[in-house]
Amino acid sequence: MASSPDRCPDRGHALLSERLRSIPGLLERWAASAPAAQTRMLGDRPRRVVATGLGSSEAHARYLVWLLNRFTDIPAEFVPTGALMGPMRREDRTLVVFSQGLSTHGRIALAHRGGFAGTVLFTSATVEGLRQAGRTDRAECLESLQIEGAQVVGFPIEDEYTLLIRVVGPALGFLAARLWVGSLAGGSLPGDPATVGIAAAEAFRAGVEAGRAAWPRMEAEAWRRGFVLLASPDLSEHLQNLAYKFVEGIFRPAPTVHELLQFAHGPFQQLAASPRPVVVLHRAGSPESEQLRRIRELCRSASIPCRATATGLVSPTDLLVFEAEGLFVEPILQELRQEGIDQVDWPGRGLDGPLYDYGGPTG
Numbered sequence: 001m002a003s004s005p006d007r008c009p010d011r012g013h014a015l016l017s018e019r020l021r022s023i024p025g026l027l028e029r030w031a032a033s034a035p036a037a038q039t040r041m042l043g044d045r046p047r048r049v050v051a052t053g054l055g056s057s058e059a060h061a062r063y064l065v066w067l068l069n070r071f072t073d074i075p076a077e078f079v080p081t082g083a084l085m086g087p088m089r090r091e092d093r094t095l096v097v098f099s100q101g102l103s104t105h106g107r108i109a110l111a112h113r114g115g116f117a118g119t120v121l122f123t124s125a126t127v128e129g130l131r132q133a134g135r136t137d138r139a140e141c142l143e144s145l146q147i148e149g150a151q152v153v154g155f156p157i158e159d160e161y162t163l164l165i166r167v168v169g170p171a172l173g174f175l176a177a178r179l180w181v182g183s184l185a186g187g188s189l190p191g192d193p194a195t196v197g198i199a200a201a202e203a204f205r206a207g208v209e210a211g212r213a214a215w216p217r218m219e220a221e222a223w224r225r226g227f228v229l230l231a232s233p234d235l236s237e238h239l240q241n242l243a244y245k246f247v248e249g250i251f252r253p254a255p256t257v258h259e260l261l262q263f264a265h266g267p268f269q270q271l272a273a274s275p276r277p278v279v280v281l282h283r284a285g286s287p288e289s290e291q292l293r294r295i296r297e298l299c300r301s302a303s304i305p306c307r308a309t310a311t312g313l314v315s316p317t318d319l320l321v322f323e324a325e326g327l328f329v330e331p332i333l334q335e336l337r338q339e340g341i342d343q344v345d346w347p348g349r350g351l352d353g354p355l356y357d358y359g360g361p362t363g
Contacts, residue, residue, distance in 0.1 A: 012163045012343035016249075019160075020329050023171045024201035027322075030156055030172060031179070031197020039176055039193070040183035042151045043118065044151060044171045046094035049076040050116070052084060053098035056170040059241035060098040060122065060177050063321055066237050067181040071318065072079045078315060081105055084112045085360055094253050098177075100160070100169040101125055102138045110141060119150040120318040122176055124169050129158045153180060163343040165248040170241045174321055175200050189318060203315035207326025210309040214218040215331040218307050222277040223335055227251030230295065233259050234317050235324055242274055242324055247311045250335045251347070255279070260291045264298070272302040281324055284312035 030036050049068055053061035061078055068076035079088075084095075085108065099106025102125040111118040121126040123142070130139035145152055155176040160166045178196060182189045189200070223246070231239055236259040243254040258267050260282065271278070278299055282288040292308055299306035315323040336343070 007246050011340065011345075013333075014341055016163055016167070016336070017333055019163075019168050020333065021158070022166060023325075024204050026156060026168060026172060027201040027204065028194075028197045031175060031200070032194040035154055036113055036176075036179060036193045038196070039145065039153050039179040040248065041120075041180060043149075045075055045184065046118065047075055048093040049096055050079050050090065050093045051076060051096040051098070052079050052081045054081055054103075054105050055243055056166060057098035057100060057106070057122075057173065057243040059238050059244075059321075060173040061096065062240065063174055063238040064096060064098075064177040064181060066234075067189070067308065067318065068184070069179065070109065070234075071181065071185040074184060081109050084109050088115070090117075092117060094120060095184045096120045096122070098173060099125075099159075100166065101171065102130070102135075102142060104357050107138070107141050110145065111360065113150070119145065119148075120153065120180075121145055121150060122153045122155065122173060122180075124155055124158045124172075126158060128152065154252060164346045164349075165245065166342060167245075171204070171226070171245045171322070171325060174325070177183075180320060183248045196319075199316065200319050203319045203322035204326040206314060207323035208329050210311070210323075211327040214307065214329045215328070216333075218277065218279070219305070220335065220338075222305070223250065223252055223331065225276065227255050227277040227279055228263075229255040229257045229269060229279050229281065230260050230263050231324075232283045232313065232320065233261075234283065235281060235313075235320050236260075236262075238321060242328065245328060245332055249332045249343075250339065250341055252335075260295070263295060268298055268302070268304075271304050275302070275304050277305040277307065280306065280308040281327070282308065282312045283317075283320070284314045288312065 014079050051061035051065050065076040065078045068074050093116055095113050097106060097109045100123060102123050126139060127139050127141060127142050132340050155172040157168050179193050207294060236257055240258050243257060246252045247254045280292055280295055282292050289312060296306050313320050313323050
């Protein structure tokens with residue numbers, strides 16, 4: 001994991017810290033900008049939605065599906081990107097694709113947009129930026145979408161490739177999804193973009209403060225060998241990006257995510273045989289506080305370490321994901337520095353091309 005002194009003497013630690021600390025301000029400023037005001041659904045209201053994405057974009061897609069199903073009457077489902085290459089009845093559905101950089105895999109999904117009633121792309125890419133970076137194929141794809149009249153929802157930041165882990169784009173992607181669904185939800189999901197941005201920033205800051213207080217009690221070894229993450233049902237379906245922070249940020253096993261009630265249906269028994277720490281992300285107040293009490297009791301009975309924030313998650317239901325995103329900022333930065341993990345010349349850099357550049361069947 002040797003660093004490249006000529007390129008980044010501190011292995012990207014200062015840049016990552018700067019980006020993480022910039023997130024609340026970016027959430028507030030972007031939400032108050034003209035581009036954020038243009039995230040409203042254009043054209044006909046979708047009858048049904050199919051959403052897809054990979055990496056951190058999977059979390060965006062699943063969050064959007066959860067928002068639609070929770071706060072609107074529009075049925076929505078997440079579909080793995082690869083599944084779009086197979087047969088699917090889709091003429092009554094709007095395809096929603098998340099791809100921060102308009103990657104090859106993101107374009108696999110877009111290549112099958114012809115069978116859908118409409119297309120919406122959430123991306124940080126711009127035609128100008130892609131051409132300047134020499135990514136002509138991506139620029140041509142984006143231009144084609146714009147000419148066809150597809151809705152392109154842009155969010156910051158376009159060039160976040162300096163480090164392996166991306167943190168700004170994922171946070172702003174959640175906000176873009178929230179604003180788009182808010183335009184379809186009416187009174188069930190209120191708030192103008194600027195107000196939602198302020199609330200999202202407050203939720204992120206609340207998570208950072210709660211994490212700063214909670215996780216120093218957790219043994220560093222827990223991050224290294226992996227842990228089980230039990231989450232409120234209002235979070236458990238879209239925590240993929242949180243898990244990727246451990247994989248790409250500090251090269252540790254991704255936490256296994258389960259909904260609170262699921263713990264008694266197999267995960268607890270497995271941990272009783274092979275103990276690992278449990279971290280619980282629960283909403284403040286009953287009934288989830290009572291569930292936490294029972295989970296702790298269960299863990300004590302099997303000598304399983306169990307950790308949770310003191311008060312639980314306190315943000316509005318639709319913005320809990322921002323609080324969860326902030327919870328692990330400090331421990332990940334601390335572990336990254338202590339272990340000297342290189343985020344600039346990371347292990348395996350450049351070796352993922354054969355799969356990362358796969359664009360689907362050619363025949």
